[in-house]
Amino acid sequence: MKFSRLTRRGILLGLSLPQLITLAVAVLSVVGALYAGGGILLAYTAPIWLACAVLTWVPAGGRKLIEWVPVTFRWAWRVTGGHLIYRRRVVKPRPAGTLALPGDAAALREYVDPETEAAMIHDPHQHTLTAVIGLSHPAFVLLDPGEQERRVTAWGRVLATTCRSGRIARLQVLERTLPDSGTGLAEWWDAHGDADGSWAATTYQELIERAGPAGERHATTLSLALDMKTAARQIRTAGGGLRGAAAVLRQEMTTLLAALRAADLTARAWLTPGEVAVILRSAYDPAIAATLERHGDLGRDLATAGPVAVTETWDQLRSDSAHHAVLWISEWPRSLVYPGFLAPVLLSTGIHRSFSLICTPIRSDQAARDIRKKKTEYISDAAQRQKIGQIEDAGQTAEYHDVLQQEADLTAGHGILRYTGLINISAPSTDELEAAVSAVEQAAIQASCETRRLVGQQAAAFTVAALPLARTV
Known part of the structure; x- marks a missing residue:
């Protein structure tokens, strides 16, 4: 690819x-x-x-x-x-239905779909309504090349489905590393272990209790954002307001579920408000993530899921229990790579990070117009450079060939999307954060990617890179 x-x-x-x-x-x-x-x-x-x-x-x-x-x-x-400084007012509760988030994310509203009981997040600024679903999948890097190619093709059909709809604003894939609370090992021991009081059983149980919380696990979510401006007519037909928008979004959710099943991706139920609240709280306060997982009734209120304090600097963000830094993937691989090229970044151990891939689908007619416009601009620029005697750059020629390839893909029935990749790294201290950022940058180099640290906008970038809200920066 x-x-x-x-x-x-x-x-x-x-x-x-x-x-x-x-x-x-x-x-x-x-x-x-x-x-x-x-x-x-x-x-x-x-x-x-x-x-x-x-x-x-x-x-x-x-x-x-x-x-x-x-x-x-x-x-x-x-x-x-x-x-740059956010402090939560503990004695002043948030208005009902709002999310306790800092910055411009404070305007986000919660809507619970009465049919699916899914949490839908309404963004009045960007005019979107977002639903989140959890995904599970086998280890991609362990599959044989033929199976990898088949799954990549199936995922391409999922993306093409979102492009044909014309009502989808964004599609976000969020992959997070979380500290493992050890509940999985404990449940396995309770189901299959033999606690007979012997030395072997006691030693094994102590090992599970020590090693479980020290591990980490990966969690993947997929966020689907409806463009309420584009779907205004369908929303009015469905009753208008958030109820009508939820009905239109349910149609897109059903279509996406069918496409995910065809791609051999196991989609769990759409996330409820409590599950979304746990993700938001764990992003701002990673130290509490394992506790929230062990105690299923804690931290499941969106009105209290936000941070208590946030301080933003030029190139960092400090929240409740961690320091954060967001990297932007400014250059994807320029040469042919295998589909699992991001393995060095996604499988890096000992680093608390979240990888967010924002896919902005473009309608086929709009994509065709953009491609024609780009071709005209490239040809005009080449003619102008030839008149003034400027040498043709190889990079400009390669960009023109990319445009021609996009036109061929669009003609073949594929969808055209704009990709934005962001990596959020979290650590308990500034020194550990810098070490983790350096390790992720080196891993990105191994993946043939170029990363740049976002400056002057860390707070806005964090809500995109670490939260499943399908927002943009």
């Missing part, structure tokens, strides 16, 4: 809109100075056009300096407004 390259084309000659603006300011200042006052006025305006030139061409952290300007201004606005 092979991924398309991240498009780095600009509006004109590879320059983005901010670069074109600063370049235009520099050119206008130079031309105006030459016409108005000659060399003396050109010297006076030197700070303006020199600063514009530096902002346009000098890179920093993988971006041009002008692209850091909006990020810096937004960060300064959040610092002065006190938006």
Whole structure:
């Protein structure tokens, strides 16, 4: 399998809109100075056009300096407004039906579907309604290559189903590592063990009690987000409001379940509000995850599932019992790789992390228009570069071939999706967090991926990378 390259084309000659603006300011200042006052006025305006030139061409952290300007201004606005610190008001309860989450996620609302008893999360800002389902599957890396290829093809049909619907805003696959509470081993011993009081039985039982909580397990969820704007007509037909949106989402849930069964994925029941609350609480407070699993009645209220305190810094996030850092997969493999190429990242041991893959489906007609537009832009840029004598870049040629491949896949009946990969790493202290981040970065290199640490937006990125809410950053 092979991924398309991240498009780095600009509006004109590879320059983005901010670069074109600063370049235009520099050119206008130079031309105006030459016409108005000659060399003396050109010297006076030197700070303006020199600063514009530096902002346009000098890179920093993988971006041009002008692209850091909006990020810096937004960060300064959040610092002065006190938006980096969240403290829960213990004596003031949350309004009924809301989620106790910090930041813009505080606007999320809970709706319980009366037919499936599933927890549906309504996002009034992004106009989506999201349902979450748990998945179980065999170890993919242990399957033979033929079976792996068959399962990849079946998963492709699942994604194509979401593209044909036209009402799905996003599909999120969230894979988390959780501390094992040891309940599985204890239940196995109770069912199959022989507690006869012998030395062997006593030693074995003590070993289970010690080794169980020290292990870890993997949990996978799939979040389906309905675009309420696109499905507005169907929602009105179903009665309008959240009840009508829930009826439309149930139809998509049924279609997705059928596609998952055809792909040999074992789908459990749609998560209830209590189960979603445990996931949210465990993400912000990893130290309590094992306790919540052992005691099934604790922490199963969405109104109290959020964190008690959150402090955001430029490149980290501190919540109740852990420090967090979010990495963005900025480059997927550029060469052909096996389907299990992410195994070094997903199977890394001793690291508490969550991997989130956000799939944004594009309707077939819209995807065809986008592909035609990209082809026209590539051909126009190539003609413009040829006129000015600029050498053709191999990366630009490869991007054009990726567009042609997408067109061929779309013609063959496949779906076109935009992928966003985020990795959240959690640790009890800052030093352990940095060590874990370094280990995950090295694992990503082994997986032929390039990762970048998100800065100035760790809080928003955490809600995407660690929570099954199908949001975007």
